[in-house]
Amino acid sequence: MNYKDTLLMPNTEFAMRGNLPKREPAMQTEWEDMDLYNKVQEKNAGKPQYILHDGPPYANGDIHMGHAMNKVLKDIIVRFKGMNGYQSPMIPGWDTHGLPIENALQKAGVNRKEMTVAEFREKCAEYAMEQVNSQREQFKRLGLLADFENPYITLLPEYEAAQIRLFGSMAEKGYIYKGKKPVYWSPSSESALAEAEIEYYDKKSPAIYVAFRVVDGKDTLTSDDHFVIWTTTPWTIPANLGIAVSDELTYTRIEHEGKGYIVAETLVEEVTAALGWTDYTVSGSWNGRDFEYMTAQHPLYDRTSLVILGDHVTADATGLVHTAPGHGEDDYRVGQAYGLDVLCPVDDRGYMTDEAPGFEGLFYEDANKQIGMKLEENGYLLNLKFIKHSYPHDWRTKKPVIFRATPQWFASIKDFREDMLREIEEVNWVPEWGMTRLYNMVRDRGDWVISRQRAWGVPIPIFYAEDGTEIITNETIDHIANLFREHGSNVWYEREAKDLLPAGFTHPNSPNGEFRKELDIMDVWFDSGSSHAGVLEERENLRRPADLYLEGSDQYRGWFNSSLSTAVATTGKAPYRNVLSHGFVLDGDGRKMSKSLGNTIAPNDLVKQYGAEIVRLWVASVDYQSDVRASHDNFKQVSEVYRKMRNTIRFLLGNLNGFEPSMRVAFDDMPEADRFMATKLKQLQTKVVKAYDEFDFMAVYHLVHNFCVNELSSFYLDFTKDILYIEREDDLRRRAVQTVMYDAVVLLTKLLAPILPHTADEAWKEVPGKSEASIFLTDLEEVATLTADEQALLEKWSKFLVFRDDVLKAIEIARGEKLIGKPLEAKLILAPKAETADLLNTIDNVSQLLQVSQVEWAETADVDYATTKITVMKADGAACARCWTYSTELGQNEEHPELCPRCASVIG
Numbered sequence: 078m079n080y081k082d083t084l085l086m087p088n089t090e091f092a093m094r095g096n097l098p099k100r101e102p103a104m105q106t107e108w109e110d111m112d113l114y115n116k117v118q119e120k121n122a123g124k125p126q127y128i129l130h131d132g133p134p135y136a137n138g139d140i141h142m143g144h145a146m147n148k149v150l151k152d153i154i155v156r157f158k159g160m161n162g163y164q165s166p167m168i169p170g171w172d173t174h175g176l177p178i179e180n181a182l183q184k185a186g187v188n189r190k191e192m193t194v195a196e197f198r199e200k201c202a203e204y205a206m207e208q209v210n211s212q213r214e215q216f217k218r219l220g221l222l223a224d225f226e227n228p229y230i231t232l233l234p235e236y237e238a239a240q241i242r243l244f245g246s247m248a249e250k251g252y253i254y255k256g257k258k259p260v261y262w263s264p265s266s267e268s269a270l271a272e273a274e275i276e277y278y279d280k281k282s283p284a285i286y287v288a289f290r291v292v293d294g295k296d297t298l299t300s301d302d303h304f305v306i307w308t309t310t311p312w313t314i315p316a317n318l319g320i321a322v323s324d325e326l327t328y329t330r331i332e333h334e335g336k337g338y339i340v341a342e343t344l345v346e347e348v349t350a351a352l353g354w355t356d357y358t359v360s361g362s363w364n365g366r367d368f369e370y371m372t373a374q375h376p377l378y379d380r381t382s383l384v385i386l387g388d389h390v391t392a393d394a395t396g397l398v399h400t401a402p403g404h405g406e407d408d409y410r411v412g413q414a415y416g417l418d419v420l421c422p423v424d425d426r427g428y429m430t431d432e433a434p435g436f437e438g439l440f441y442e443d444a445n446k447q448i449g450m451k452l453e454e455n456g457y458l459l460n461l462k463f464i465k466h467s468y469p470h471d472w473r474t475k476k477p478v479i480f481r482a483t484p485q486w487f488a489s490i491k492d493f494r495e496d497m498l499r500e501i502e503e504v505n506w507v508p509e510w511g512m513t514r515l516y517n518m519v520r521d522r523g524d525w526v527i528s529r530q531r532a533w534g535v536p537i538p539i540f541y542a543e544d545g546t547e548i549i550t551n552e553t554i555d556h557i558a559n560l561f562r563e564h565g566s567n568v569w570y571e572r573e574a575k576d577l578l579p580a581g582f583t584h585p586n587s588p589n590g591e592f593r594k595e596l597d598i599m600d601v602w603f604d605s606g607s608s609h610a611g612v613l614e615e616r617e618n619l620r621r622p623a624d625l626y627l628e629g630s631d632q633y634r635g636w637f638n639s640s641l642s643t644a645v646a647t648t649g650k651a652p653y654r655n656v657l658s659h660g661f662v663l664d665g666d667g668r669k670m671s672k673s674l675g676n677t678i679a680p681n682d683l684v685k686q687y688g689a690e691i692v693r694l695w696v697a698s699v700d701y702q703s704d705v706r707a708s709h710d711n712f713k714q715v716s717e718v719y720r721k722m723r724n725t726i727r728f729l730l731g732n733l734n735g736f737e738p739s740m741r742v743a744f745d746d747m748p749e750a751d752r753f754m755a756t757k758l759k760q761l762q763t764k765v766v767k768a769y770d771e772f773d774f775m776a777v778y779h780l781v782h783n784f785c786v787n788e789l790s791s792f793y794l795d796f797t798k799d800i801l802y803i804e805r806e807d808d809l810r811r812r813a814v815q816t817v818m819y820d821a822v823v824l825l826t827k828l829l830a831p832i833l834p835h836t837a838d839e840a841w842k843e844v845p846g847k848s849e850a851s852i853f854l855t856d857l858e859e860v861a862t863l864t865a866d867e868q869a870l871l872e873k874w875s876k877f878l879v880f881r882d883d884v885l886k887a888i889e890i891a892r893g894e895k896l897i898g899k900p901l902e903a904k905l906i907l908a909p910k911a912e913t914a915d916l917l918n919t920i921d922n923v924s925q926l927l928q929v930s931q932v933e934w935a936e937t938a939d940v941d942y943a944t945t946k947i948t949v950m951k952a953d954g955a956a957c958a959r960c961w962t963y964s965t966e967l968g969q970n971e972e973h974p975e976l977c978p979r980c981a982s983v984i985g
Contacts, residue, residue, distance in 0.1 A: 080959040080976070083984055084802045085811075087731025093845045095723055097688020101835045105217060108838075108851070112168075114222055117853050118618070121164035130613060130623035131223075131652070132636045133170035133231065133605050136208035137177050140215045142662035142670065142707055145680040149696040149776070150659060151627055152221045156831035157769045159222075161857050166618050167223040170608060173205040173232040173603040174534040175871060176473055177267050190248055194532050195570040201533040202232055202567075209441040215681060220689045220834050221600045222853070229612045231535075231604045238562035241538050245554030246647045252489045253527075256546060257419055259402070259409045260526045262481035263471040264427025264441070268530045269485055270471060270478060272522060272634060274602075278469035279855045280477060280704070282309040283445050286352060286395070286459040287452060288338060289320060289373035292381050297367060302330060302337035304373050304384065305348065305459065307394035309466065310479075311448045312441040315377060315433035318417045319400035319408075321387035322365035326396050333357040338459075341396025348395055352460050363389070377448070377455035378434070387411040401462055403482035406523055421482040425530070441479060474927035486537055486597065493646050494519060500641065500651040507657045507772060508702050515633050515641070525642060527600045534598030536557035536569040538651035538783075540578065541593045542586035552579055570592065606639025609652035626653040630660055636799065651935060657772055659701040665708030678707055690833050691716050697774040699834045718782055722829065723836060725785040729822040732801050732841045736815045738846040740807075750926065753874040754793045754817050757784075758824055762860045774832065781828055789821065792878065796926050803960045805983050819845065827857050877920060880913050883942035884927050890940075901961050904931040906948035908938040913945050929961035930954075959984075 108114075129151055134144055151167070158165035178201050183189065185204075189197045213225055229236055234237045247253050261270040285933070288303035297318040304320050306807055319880035322328065330337040331345060331567065333354050340348050342362065349357055365386060372381040382400075389407040390398050402412030402419030422432035429436045429444050435451065436444045452458035469478050490497075497519050506512040538557040540548040556579040560568050574592040583590070613621040621644075628636055637656055644652035663669060664676040671677065683692050695715045744755060762782050767774035797814045804811040823844060830837035830852050841852035849855050863871070888900050905927065909917055917923060922933045930952040938946035952963035968974045970981035 083959065085806055086802060087728060088734040089731040089843055090729060091176070091727050091730045091840055093727060095688065095690065095719070097690050097835065098685055100839070101220065101689055102218070104835050104838060105220065111850060113851055113853060114224055117159050117222065118164060118166060120854050122160055122163045124162060126620065127158040127163040127165040128613070129165065129167065129627065130608065130622040131168060132626060132628040132632065133172050133229070133608065134170035134212065135175070135177065136171045136173045136205050136212060136922055138208070140212055142678055142680060142681055145219060145692055146659060146662055146696050146701060147235065147627070147629060148216055148219060148221055149693050150701060153697065153774055153831045154625065154627070154772070156834060156853065159853065159933070160827060160855065161766065161769070162831065168227065168229055168612060168616060168619065169223045169225060170229040170612065171209045171231065172601065172605045173209065174598070174604055176268070176531060178205055179531065179533050186290055189532070190438070192639045192816045193570070195567050197532055198567050198570060205232055206708040210419060218684055218689060219680065219692065222834070229608065232517055234565040235615065236560050236611040237535050237566045238558040239615055240535055240607040241554060241558040241561055243607045243610045243643055243647055244538065244599070244603070245549070245551065245558070247643070248554070250494055250646065252646050253486065253549070254489060255484060255486050257482050257484045258487070259405055259482045260485055261469060261478050262483065263474065263476070263478045264425070264475040265474040266471055267425045269526050269528060270885065273480065274472050275469045277467045278470050278475070279465050281463055283311055283449060283461055283463050284309045284464045285311055285449060285452070285461045287314065287376055287399070288457045288459055289376060289382060290457070291371065292374050293372040295371050297363065298339070298371065299337070301335070304337060304397050305338050305340050305395045306399040308399045309464065311445045312429070313401045313404045314399070314448055314452070315422050315429070315436060316401035316403050316420045317375060317399055318402060318420060319383045319385050319412060319415065320373060321385050321390050321398040321400045321411055322368050323388070324364060324366040324386050325392035326365050326390070326392060328363045328365060328368070329359050330361040331357050331359055333797065339397070341392050341393050344394070344396055347822060365415070376452055376455055383415060385411060385415045386430055386553050404480045406480065406940060409482065419482045423481055427479065456952070466947065485526045488525040488527050488642065488646065489614065490522060490524050490642065492944065493885070496649060497641055497645045500645055504651050504653060505655045507655065511633065511656055511658055515637060518638060520633060527603050528597040529600055531598050534601060535566050535604055537595045537599055538595050538597040541585050541595070542576055543589060543591050544586045545588040546584070548584060559925055602635060603643070606643045607638055609640055611646050611658060613652065621652055622650060623653050625655045625657060627659070628655045629659045632658065660704035663704055663706050665706050665710065668774065670724050670878040683712060685717060690835055691719060693832055694719050694778070697778045700775055704854050722782060722785055725789055725794070726822055726840050729818045731839065732818055733815060733822065733845050735806060735820060736845050738819065740812055741807065741816045742813040747816070748810060748921065749870070750874070751817050752812045753870050754788070755820060756863065756870050758817070758820055758859055759863065759867070760871065762824055762828065762857070766857065766860070769810050771832070777828070777832065781825065785825070796928055799925055799928070799960065803980065803983065826852055827855065873916065876916055880916070880944040881927060883944050884947060886942065887940060887947040887949050896949060897951060900928045901930050901956070902952055902963065903929040904933070904950050904952040905929055906933050906935045906938045906950065906962070908935050908946040910945060
């Protein structure tokens with residue numbers, strides 16, 4: 078007789094190999110065919126909502142690793158919430174306006190000069206939707222569960238209409254105004270920029286010391302004295318109208334070669350060293366206020382510069398600040414206090430205008446040299462050298478920006494700043510430092526410049542009367558919003574101003590009925606920052622505030638910030654209750670991924686090579702709240718962990734062959750080892766659910782992986798083979814083990830489902846007795862707190878496992894010394910220490926639990942371990958031909974002499 082045929086070996090359709098790149102697309106098609114997203118929403122209808130509001134990625138180009146990490150993190154949360162008592166809709170979004178799309182079209186050969194603005198915008202919209210559709214398919218391939226058929230897109234008419242109404246609400250409250258102020262200006266983009274659109278890179282700049290000769294010294298200084306300033310922007314000297322000093326600083330005169338030079342007293346040594354002066358004397362002492370309203374000769378032109386007080390002046394450089402109100406925020410502010418003009422002799426493209434005589438037509442950076450030469454010719458250039466320093470750049474073109482005063486539309490942050498700061502303190506920030514970061518940004522930021530001089534964006538819905546009076550009323554806003562909802566924002570460019578106004582509209586400042594419209598568009602951050610109104614308030618199954626905003630750490634200056642600004646301005650409340658941020662994805666060496674460096678890893682390529690599951694598991698495995706590294710070695714390591722998890726689930730399913738939930742053994746009727754494992758499952762669920770709730774997916778990854786490796790594979794699944802394979806199919810002990818395995822596979826697949834949705838759903842199809850078509854149509858069962866008896870069970874068996882570790886060490890040594898081969902060839906002589914002896918006296922089937930053939934107790938043994946002394950020797954008797962356990966009772970059954978009594982009984 079072939080006894081192998083009598084064993085109850087594992088059997089399952091759940092394959093050993095995932096073959097993920099081929100299997101996943103078929104499963105995703107199945108999810109679409111069954112409308113899984115909407116079925117999950119129906120399943121959870123009536124439950125408390127958990128709203129994760131998706132920040133819109135920019136619709137241009139293939140997705141990158143940052144996109145992949147962001148979207149997978151969101152999907153993990155949404156899937157978990159959907160299985161844990163919440164209705165958690167997921168509406169994906171896209172940001173579609175802005176300069177990159179304009180640039181992409183021009184690179185593709187579109188000549189915008191040959192078409193109207195409306196025609197060019199139509200091209201932009203077509204391109205943007207192509208990008209949306211491409212990225213949508215790439216996101217779907219990552220296995221995301223979202224309403225991809227009904228996303229929000231910032232170019233859609235209904236979204237633009239909601240944005241117009243939000244803008245109107247801010248205007249009604251008095252928060253929108255037009256002014257000529259210095260703003261970040263990008264000559265490369267020919268547009269104003271918001272703070273969120275600025276990045277800092279090192280730049281080489283000329284640093285000059287310039288002397289301004291005193292004209293009116295108020296009987297304190299003479300015409301031989303000079304105020305000394307230092308600047309790294311010589312091109313702004315033509316715009317100089319003042320010199321700022323501080324009333325908190327003491328100033329002195331450096332006398333050199335018959336002339337006097339005024340600097341801060343504490344900076345004399347620094348300035349003279351920089352100028353290379355060794356032959357000098359110091360005289361006089363004045364407070365900055367003593368210089369107020371003095372005048373100095375402009376070093377280039379026949380005009381004077383006013384000496385003023387400024388609270389922004391510090392003891393740096395010279396202690397005096399060159400002030401050009403048209404080219405600096407502090408300069409503008411202090412200049413306004415003293416009635417200085419806002420002179421800005423630089424045009425949109427960065428070229429000097431005729432307001433800078435002698436330098437008109439020069440690009441501002443090229444003007445630096447010419448201005449330096451003229452200053453030297455006039456005798457006012459004291460020193461010039463080049464320095465490398467951090468300088469603001471346009472985040473899109475990566476080229477330097479300038480401060481430039483232009484007429485712009487602003488949102489007056491100062492009017493609701495305190496409300497924003499209050500709301501920031503009410504939000505839960507993960508990590509905690511996020512609160513401090515955004516708080517400081519809002520506390521220190523100026524008013525928000527919201528206008529842009531571009532074509533592709535949402536128009537600023539403002540009209541002008543014949544005399545230039547700005548027209549923005551509830552009536553006009555409501556009418557424009559309705560027009561945009563019906564026709565889209567392109568109607569603004571397709572119709573004349575009078576045709577965009579409400580029928581019969583009149584205004585006292587337009588006696589002839591003539592009007593014109595604003596041609597600037599809104600900052601794209603205003604677009605995406607309006608999503609709480611355009612999505613959370615507009616969609617029936619959503620609400621404001623959202624429970625969670627989750628984006629990269631760069632969004633403290635971006636979407637987190639703009640969303641907070643528009644929401645607090647219009648509702649007084651933050652649009653989110655929790656904000657979670659993640660770091661950036663770097664290469665394996667910790668460098669920023671860059672096409673120029675050739676160190677990028679594309680999610681599309683990873684999915685083709687490893688499968689989406691490996692990308693998702695990698696996301697769960699890293700400390701995503703910091704910057705993370707990604708390399709193929711990382712994904713290979715994660716693949717090994719995936720293989721272990723998959724094979725554990727496969728082993729569990731294989732041993733449930735022939736089992737149905739109706740065959741379950743009650744907890745109290747189980748042997749103690751099985752009750753211990755059932756309690757460990759309960760403990761695992763408690764820990765994992767807590768980790769999910771705290772967004773600690775790395776803990777989920779390690780908890781589940783360690784459970785598969787340690788509690789299951791190394792212990793429970795190992796010793797229970799002797800029960801599952803050997804005993805009769807309906808044996809109580811075997812059914813108890815199957816009950817635990819059934820609970821284990823159900824729990825593991827549900828706990829892993831948010832991270833590994835394809836694998837979990839594939840496994841779910843093989844779970845006995847399941848009725849739901851997808852694991853995502855099930856819920857995690859609630860887990861009660863461990864009872865005192867269960868706690869005692871864990872403590873007792875944890876001690877047993879420590880003892881078992883000592884035994885395994887002894888067996889391994891014996892195998893190394895060739896005393897035995899397999900553990901079943903061993904006989905153990907144990908001399909346990911008192912506490913261990915008491916423990917073992919309460920545990921049945923010790924030899925089976927240790928996977929040896931025989932155990933004997935003795936007063937002493939050869940090797941001393943922490944819990945017991947152990948001697949390992951060859952087992953007595955011979956191996957049973959069916960269970961491989963050594964026995965001295967072979968031959969007692971005439972029909973099956975090769976079998977031990979247990980196996981003979983099972984077969985009999």
